[in-house]
Amino acid sequence: MDRGQSLEILNVAHSAFISMDEGGRIVYWNLRAEELFGLSRASALGRPLAETVIPERHREAHWLGVKRFLADGEGPILGKRLEMSALRADGSEFPVELTVSALAERDSWSFHAFVLDISARKEAESERDRLLDELKLALQGSEQRLAVIVNALAEAVTIRGRDDHLIYANQAALDRLGFASVEELRNADPRALMGPYQTTGEDGAEIRMEDLPSVRVLRGEDPEPLTIRFVNKDTGEEQWVMLKATAVRDANGEIEAAVTIIEDVTASKRVNLQMEFLARASRVLASSLDYQQTLRNVAGLAVPQIADWCAVDLFDENGGRESVAVAHIDPAKLEMAERLRAFEPEELDPEQGLGLIKRTGESILYTEIPDELIVEAAVDEEHLRLLRAVGMRAALVVPMTVRGRTIGALTMVSADSGRSFDRSDVELAEQIAEVAGLSVENARLYSERTAVARTLQSSLLPEALPRIPCWEVAALYRPAGRDSEVGGDFYDLWAADGDWMMIIGDVTGKGVAAATVTSLVRHTAWAAADFDSRPTQVLVRIDSGLKRRPSLSVCSALCLRVRGERATLASGGHPLPLIAGPDGVREVGRPGTLLGAFSNVEWPEESFEMRPGETLVAITDGVTDAVGPNDERFGMARLKEILERTQMETPMVIRAQLVAALEDFQVGPQSDDTAVVIMRFTGAAAEPDRDEQTSRARARV
Amino acid sequence: MQPAPFEVSSDKQGEDGKLALSGELDIASAPRLEEAADAMLAQPVRRLVIDLSGLTFIDSSGLRLLIALNDRANEDGWTLALLPPPEPSRSVFQITGADENLPFIDPSEQ
Numbered sequence: 016m017d018r019g020q021s022l023e024i025l026n027v028a029h030s031a032f033i034s035m036d037e038g039g040r041i042v043y044w045n046l047r048a049e050e051l052f053g054l055s056r057a058s059a060l061g062r063p064l065a066e067t068v069i070p071e072r073h074r075e076a077h078w079l080g081v082k083r084f085l086a087d088g089e090g091p092i093l094g095k096r097l098e099m100s101a102l103r104a105d106g107s108e109f110p111v112e113l114t115v116s117a118l119a120e121r122d123s124w125s126f127h128a129f130v131l132d133i134s135a136r137k138e139a140e141s142e143r144d145r146l147l148d149e150l151k152l153a154l155q156g157s158e159q160r161l162a163v164i165v166n167a168l169a170e171a172v173t174i175r176g177r178d179d180h181l182i183y184a185n186q187a188a189l190d191r192l193g194f195a196s197v198e199e200l201r202n203a204d205p206r207a208l209m210g211p212y213q214t215t216g217e218d219g220a221e222i223r224m225e226d227l228p229s230v231r232v233l234r235g236e237d238p239e240p241l242t243i244r245f246v247n248k249d250t251g252e253e254q255w256v257m258l259k260a261t262a263v264r265d266a267n268g269e270i271e272a273a274v275t276i277i278e279d280v281t282a283s284k285r286v287n288l289q290m291e292f293l294a295r296a297s298r299v300l301a302s303s304l305d306y307q308q309t310l311r312n313v314a315g316l317a318v319p320q321i322a323d324w325c326a327v328d329l330f331d332e333n334g335g336r337e338s339v340a341v342a343h344i345d346p347a348k349l350e351m352a353e354r355l356r357a358f359e360p361e362e363l364d365p366e367q368g369l370g371l372i373k374r375t376g377e378s379i380l381y382t383e384i385p386d387e388l389i390v391e392a393a394v395d396e397e398h399l400r401l402l403r404a405v406g407m408r409a410a411l412v413v414p415m416t417v418r419g420r421t422i423g424a425l426t427m428v429s430a431d432s433g434r435s436f437d438r439s440d441v442e443l444a445e446q447i448a449e450v451a452g453l454s455v456e457n458a459r460l461y462s463e464r465t466a467v468a469r470t471l472q473s474s475l476l477p478e479a480l481p482r483i484p485c486w487e488v489a490a491l492y493r494p495a496g497r498d499s500e501v502g503g504d505f506y507d508l509w510a511a512d513g514d515w516m517m518i519i520g521d522v523t524g525k526g527v528a529a530a531t532v533t534s535l536v537r538h539t540a541w542a543a544a545d546f547d548s549r550p551t552q553v554l555v556r557i558d559s560g561l562k563r564r565p566s567l568s569v570c571s572a573l574c575l576r577v578r579g580e581r582a583t584l585a586s587g588g589h590p591l592p593l594i595a596g597p598d599g600v601r602e603v604g605r606p607g608t609l610l611g612a613f614s615n616v617e618w619p620e621e622s623f624e625m626r627p628g629e630t631l632v633a634i635t636d637g638v639t640d641a642v643g644p645n646d647e648r649f650g651m652a653r654l655k656e657i658l659e660r661t662q663m664e665t666p667m668v669i670r671a672q673l674v675a676a677l678e679d680f681q682v683g684p685q686s687d688d689t690a691v692v693i694m695r696f697t698g699a700a701a702e703p704d705r706d707e708q709t710s711r712a713r714a715r716v
Numbered sequence: 717m718q719p720a721p722f723e724v725s726s727d728k729q730g731e732d733g734k735l736a737l738s739g740e741l742d743i744a745s746a747p748r749l750e751e752a753a754d755a756m757l758a759q760p761v762r763r764l765v766i767d768l769s770g771l772t773f774i775d776s777s778g779l780r781l782l783i784a785l786n787d788r789a790n791e792d793g794w795t796l797a798l799l800p801p802p803e804p805s806r807s808v809f810q811i812t813g814a815d816e817n818l819p820f821i822d823p824s825e826q
Binding site for chain 2: 523588589590591607613616648
């Protein structure tokens with residue numbers, strides 16, 4: 016995922032969002048981060064993140080964590096919600112909650128965090144703990160004092176007696192539970208209190224009365240605070256509450272009652288879900304460039320936390336739609352959902368449903384789905400039966416928009432969970448749809464770019480190497496880590512007037528611009544060699560060809576001419592080749608000026624004779640510059656060592672050994688293109704067959 | 717992998733702008749040198765001195781940027797001066813003929 020894509024995802028984040036590169040520098044800082052840390056984006060960008068937002072005492076741990084992740088890929092804190100202290104620009108500290116994710120971006124990692132200020136929550140928590148302590152004291156004192164303190168608590172408070180009945184509730188709790196007085200509450204059956212709600216935990220599992228912290232306290236346990244989702248069975252209204260219970264003991268130390276503080280955490284729960292979702296969505300996006308898979312993953316993420324059922328459709332230019340993903344909370348219902356969708360017309364009706372969304376680009380929200388609506392929507396009896404069986408409670412449909420064009424829609428349905436949807440759900444769904452839309456667009460662009468790059472690259476290398484009499488040849492081309500860009504390395508072998516020519520080079524730059532230069536260099540080399548095959552003359556012509564281009568076009572190249580055992584070479588700023596034989600490995604040739612770059616030029620030519628069994632190896636700097644452990648480069652010494660070890664072998668074997676050594680050595684993605692040409696002189700043979708030679712030479716690209 | 721971090725520090729003295737580089741100048745870090753040079757050249761500077769003595773590595777993209785800056789200097793009428801890099805980055809300048817074509821100065825001349 017490139018920077019532009021990340022930024023677009025972040026624009027939809029309502030939380031503070033900051034990103035850091037591998038070197039620990041801040042590379043993204045959104046508007047909310049400016050507010051939260053009191054630091055403008057302009058001042059924040061480029062600054063070391065640790066020194067900007069992390070209190071000094073935590074910095075070392077931060078660095079160790081980053082180092083460990085980069086070294087071993089271990090990131091125990093990634094994707095989890097963490098609470099910690101953060102630093103404002105004015106030096107003050109405040110508590111935050113954050114979710115960190117790591118993304119592989121091109122050939123390095125970047126780290127991203129959503130940050131939420133939880134000062135208010137922390138203050139409320141400590142105030143509540145203080146009151147709770149007082150409350151425990153008061154319970155041993157007068158009833159009057161107790162009432163004063165309990166009513167001072169903003170949250171609902173209940174007290175459960177030993178027989179599991181609620182014996183006290185403050186006003187907030189009475190309102191929440193729907194009782195007029197404490198008297199009425201005392202007489203109610205405690206089991207009936209949960210009756211009007213569907214109660215589930217954060218993991219989606221049902222919560223029973225036995226699971227409530229106050230009930231567990233009465234059994235002598237010491238339960239953790241419990242977060243429960245209440246969905247009103249009548250209205251579909253959803254609420255998240257956190258229950259925290261403490262024991263009240265009598266003079267003998269026996270548990271007498273349990274005090275429960277009920278805190279409404281619906282708002283923060285929603286923000287958290289949103290943060291978690293966006294953090295996970297970023298990872299899902301980065302994980303696959305197959306957009307259908309990505310959309311299935313996105314749909315899967317929405318279920319069950321946000322909806323019971325999520326579907327993604329893409330629109331085509333002919334007014335049709337393609338259903339690409341359906342996720343359902345219950346796998347058994349998935350089949351039903353798919354059958355249901357089969358009833359929807361392939362041709363979209365611009366006046367309703369998906370067709371309407373496509374036309375207007377506006378979200379649609381059904382907070383309730385009355386039976387009349389279902390009857391109206393059903394196309395026949397079977398459809399109606401299915402629709403009713405699904406038991407839809409609420410639904411929303413939001414557009415997937417890319418650069419102002421609606422390319423599809425995301426549908427979410429609430430059924431079994433019984434909850435309704437509101438505006439905040441539509442907003443979240445819109446954010447999800449935006450991420451999903453980007454993933455489709457990125458996947459499409461990426462696959463186009465990859466296809467173009469492959470075609471272009473293959474046009475810049477010979478389709479097959481010619482067979483040169485008395486020589487065995489092998490070549491290697493490894494493009495850098497990402498396959499969507501054309502590399503700048505090239506090589507070629509061809510016949511020119513009875514001689515054999517080899518050129519290997521490296522055009523600085525990447526992509527189409529570099530490909531254009533590469534193409535120019537190869538064509539110039541062919542034409543030059545037909546006219547005068549001396550390597551220096553070939554380089555002279557490439558140099559002047561490059562200098563005629565309007566923008567700086569620089570290339571290094573090594574040109575070699577062989578005629579039987581006799582070889583002549585010249586280098587235009589290119590690493591010199593090595594010759595490996597029984598006597599060891601030596602460098603041949605003399606340095607010459609980089610091509611297309613300078614006015615003061617010199618390309619000294621060197622001629623030498625190859626002995627049978629000697630192998631000439633020409634490389635580009637991608638070989639020697641490959642990065643291994645501890646930032647070490649592969650270097651010339653390693654290359655020489657391999658050639659010494661393999662000098663008796665054929666070029667094919669040498670190539671395989673070199674590739675294996677590079678792969679063993681290399682850490683992280685390959686950062687530069689790599690090209691190698693290996694030519695072994697097998698010894699003078701019979702007079703070469705000229706006709707065959709020429710015809711093969713023409714077989715090149 | 718954590719590559720040796722590339723750093724550019726800028727310093728302006730009179731009409732001399734100076735950029736001191738350290739770490740690896742390659743395809744990833746070259747844009748940062750270009751930005752720093754652009755920022756320096758946006759000010760009234762007659763000579764841009766780039767100190768390469770802290771370079772641990774330079775690749776063809778880094779070299780190309782230095783060549784491009786030298787071309788710009790010739791066209792726009794300011795002077796580029798380079799302080800030589802240490803071995804082994806120096807060999808890149810030697811094998812490409814850049815040592816004879818780019819305006820290297822002796823460290824004592826600055």
